[in-house]
Amino acid sequence: MTAGKNIPHTLSGFACLRRFLCGYTAQCVRSSYAAPCDSQGLGTIQDNDAAPLVTINDISQIEGGNRQNTSTAFTVSLSAAGERFVFVSYSTANDTAAVADSDYFAANSSVSIAPGQTAATITITVRGDKRKEADETFFVNLTGATNGTISDTQGVGTIENDDGARERQRRRAGEQLRCCRIPAG
Numbered sequence: 344m345t346a347g348k349n350i351p352h353t354l355s356g357f358a359c360l361r362r363f364l365c366g367y368t369a370q371c372v373r374s375s376y377a378a379p380c381d382s383q384g385l386g387t388i389q390d391n392d393a394a395p396l397v398t399i400n401d402i403s404q405i406e407g408g409n410r411q412n413t414s415t416a417f418t419v420s421l422s423a424a425g426e427r428f429v430f431v432s433y434s435t436a437n438d439t440a441a442v443a444d445s446d447y448f449a450a451n452s453s454v455s456i457a458p459g460q461t462a463a464t465i466t467i468t469v470r471g472d473k474r475k476e477a478d479e480t481f482f483v484n485l486t487g488a489t490n491g492t493i494s495d496t497q498g499v500g501t502i503e504n505d506d507g508a509r510e511r512q513r514r515r516a517g518e519q520l521r522c523c524r525i526p527a528g
């Protein structure tokens with residue numbers, strides 16, 4: 344804005360008021376018009392919605408036959424659907440299951456959750472063997488999020504061993520129990 348600049352002319356109506364509002368002084372003969380210097384106002388609506396919380400579940404996957412690859416999916420969830428894409432980075436980590444032992448395949452990438460959606464999946468591949476062993480676990484760690492706040496950083500993947508007579512017996516017993524259980528109510 345330029346202030347105090349004298350305009351030696353006699354102005355009328357629109358031009359007079361415009362000059363005045365812009366900081367000029369002028370001799371006005373008429374000032375019945377409202378003519379602002381800036382004809383456009385800018386309205387800014389500040390987004391005060393909190394970023395959704397990001398969590399990941401735990402999964403359990405039967406190991407499978409020797410050298411058999413099986414896909415298993417973790418679910419990354421939002422506490423509420425957002426208006427913007429949410430990006431989440433992740434990486435796997437060994438626990439008792441190890442990449443070097445060919446228990447599962449390492450993964451290091453990111454998933455995106457579209458506006459209006461509340462979940463996405465991370466697919467990990469588990470590899471079977473014929474070793475008689477205990478169940479093994481690995482982790483999927485969430486390492487960063489854009490437009491979201493991570494509240495549960497770690498998903499636990501349990502690879503259920505299916506080798507050995509006792510394991511097969513235990514698993515068959517569990518299947519029979521599930522098969523014959525009478526629904527409540």
Ligand SMILES: [Ca+2]
Nearest residue numbers: 406446472479
């Ligand atoms: Ca194994």
Ligand SMILES: [Ca+2]
Nearest residue numbers: 406407471472
């Ligand atoms: Ca196996």
Ligand SMILES: [Ca+2]
Nearest residue numbers: 472474504506
């Ligand atoms: Ca095994």
